[in-house]
Amino acid sequence: MQVFLSIVLVLLAVGCTTNQVSSPNSLTEQKNPTQQTTNAINQNDVSQKGMDTSSATEQNVDNQNVDSNITENDSRPVEEIHKYGEPQDTNQETQDTNQQPQETDASDDKKDTKILYLTSWEASLLPQTHNRKKLGGLAYLTQAVKKIEESSHVVLCTTGNFFRGDVKDRRPVVKALNIMGLDVCNISNLELNYGSEELKDKLEDAQFTPLCANIYEGNTRLFSSHTIVRKNEKRIAFIGLTSREAAVQSIPQAVENLIFRKPANELQKILAKLKNKADIVVVLSNLRHSDDIEIAKAFPSVNLIIGRHDVDTQNRFVKINNTMIVRSSKKKGVQLGEVNITELSTPQFHDIGPDASKFNRADSESTALIAAWQNMEKIRSEVLCQSKTFLEGEYSQIRQKETNLGNLLADIMLEKRSQADFAIINSGAIRASISIGDVTYGMVLDVLPYQNKVVALKISGKAVKEVLENAVARYESIPGAFLQVGGMSFHFSESKPIFSRVSEIKIQGEPLNLNKEYEMLTLDYIASGGDDYIMLKEIAPHYTSNKGLPDIIADYLRKKDNVYPRLEQRIVKE
Known part of the structure; x- marks a missing residue:
């Protein structure tokens, strides 16, 4: 296959089609400053905690001469099987996105296979607005992909920065990319702004595969290093490499626990695993152009490197021996890159959008998603009331102690059903604070993103104590199980043994009676045993709210001019 690809690539220079970019005759003809400089950040593994400069000899790698300053390998062990680590496969070291080749008919066999890419x-x-034209847009990108799919087998990918990087942005990015038909993505600095856990949560519903070979949490990769996509009986391996500049480009707190290893070292390990398992090897790179060139020189088994956005149009296509490096000079979906891998031809670049000459039609499903998002943004802007104080909902605060926001939410639950004796809400359900000033419906949704219903349970005094003990059992780990309460108070000491930490429990100002039955309000999540509240699973709720808690809270706030909840010694740490 290598010999065949080499012959094909030699023939590529013969000609190109409309809107294609000519290949330079040699690397020396394209002397850009970035190609002549060495990126200092690539000299050591980068971590917000420090540098990792350990090395060891990597066995079973491609038989090739590799530049000495990009082949030094880590000695640290790598956890191979992990939910977000290496692909799990009991029969082989790599994972195919489609385990079996797609069935094709005679007409399918005539179709070329194309990789489409966004930067x-x-x-x-x-x-x-780009050069006085309206270009880009989800609806037009989606329709363009569908149009190309009519005559070709398509793999759609992106090299990273597909999120905005604004942690408060609420755009339905993953839903949009699912509709667009994204297959594979690389991770870059804008994604890392969310922090590893929130990023994983955001990608939970992704129908595409996130890749990131050289970013680690401890000894485990943040995401899979590679995947194999089968198209028309071709095995296309995709590998994701992220620039270690992302360690300083991202929000510092978001990446403080991540380690950024040398991209070339990780690539070398992966290529060893992929021997004889892929027909085409594609690297999705967020590295500098000069680094892509060094990768191409060092690893001739890589057929294609799709690089990050680059304003220099000369960098849109470079060929190093048998390796093609392609980029895009336009971002934000204004331009869609295309590489025909059936022939490994030079790339084409398609302008997309309402003012584009060719791909100017909109996809209806995408248009509907955008309309729903815009409508929700209008709904979110409704001002409900004013807050006269900062309402504390920060992770490190609300999971460790009583807060004024927790008190407000629990009290509103009791307002909704006044016959209840007390209310509890797990702090893990509370995801944001509210600043002084206008309180909008959108802020309430940020605080309570989950549409939990409020339920009422009949519970014994003995079970009440079990519930509170569970709330502080894992106090040291800052758990979401920690409770905010209304209509009750209690003391606890983390120095005491687990499940013996709670004391001085009062309900409606009276000491807890272990033999009395109480009516407790909580969320359906807790009532079903979530956060280890297993003592509640067998108790059937006798009341369930019609609305979710966010709307219950919003209804209450609409009736108020302002709110000013205080701390009331409901939860006392001894």
Whole structure:
């Protein structure tokens, strides 16, 4: 296959089609400053905690001469099987996205296989003004992909920065990319702004595969290093490499626990695993152009490197021996890159959008998603009331102690059903604070993103104590199980043994009676045993609210001019 690809690539220079970019005759003809400089950040593994400069000899790698300053390998062990680590496969070291080749008919066999790519999409759902034209937009990108799919087998990928990087942005990015038909993505600095856990949560519903070979949490990769996609009986391996500049480009707190290893070292390990298992090897790179060139020189088994956004149009296509490096000079979905891998031809670049000459039609499903998002943004802007104080909902605070926001939410639950004796809400359900000033419906949704219903349970005094003991059992780990309460108070000491930490429990100002039955309000999540509240699973709720808690809270706030909840010694740490 290598020999065949080499012959094909030699023939590529013969000609190109309309809107294609000519290949330079040699690397020396394209002397850009970035190609002549060495990126200092690539000299050591980068971590917000420090540098990892350990090395060891990597066995079973491609038989090739590799530049000495990009082949030094880590000695640290790598956890191979992990939910977000290496692909799990009991029969082989790599994972195919489609385990069996697609069945094709005679007409399918005549179709070429094309890789379409975006660089720095940045959640651009709407068209952008570019050179006085409206270009880009989710609806037009989606329709363009569908149009190309009519005559070709297509793999759609992005090199990273598909999120905006604004942690408060609420655009339905993953839903949009699912509709667009994204297959594979690389991770870059804008994604890392969310922090590893929130990023994983955001990608939970992704129908595409996130890749990131050289970013680690401890000894485990943040995401899979590679995947194999089968198209028309071709095995296309995709590998994701992220620039270690992301360690300083991202929000510092978001990446403080991550380690950024040398991209070339990780690539070398992966290529060893992929021997004889892929027909085409594609690297999705967020590295500098000069680094892509060094990768191409060092690893001739890589057929294609799709690089990040680059304003220099000369960098849109470079060929190093048998390795093609392609980029895009336009971002935010204004331009869609295309490489025909059946022939490994030079790339084409398609302008997309309402003012584009060719791909100017909109996809209806994408249009509906955008309309729903815009409508929700209008709904979210409704001002409900004023807050006269900062309402504390920060992770490190609300999971460790009583807060004024927790008190407000629990009290509103009791207001909704006044016959209840007390209310509890797990702090894990509370995801944001509210600043002084206008309180909007959108802020309530940020605080309570889950549409939990409020339920009422009949519970014994003995079970009440078990519930509170569970709330502080794992106090040291800052758990979401920690409770905010209304209509009750208690003391606890983390120095005491687990499940013996709670004391001085009072309900409606009276000491807890272990033999009395109480009516407790909580969320359906807790009532079903969530956060280890297993003592509640067998108790059937006798009341369930019609609305979710966010709307219950919003209804209450609409009736108030302002709110000013205080701390009331409901939860006392001894």
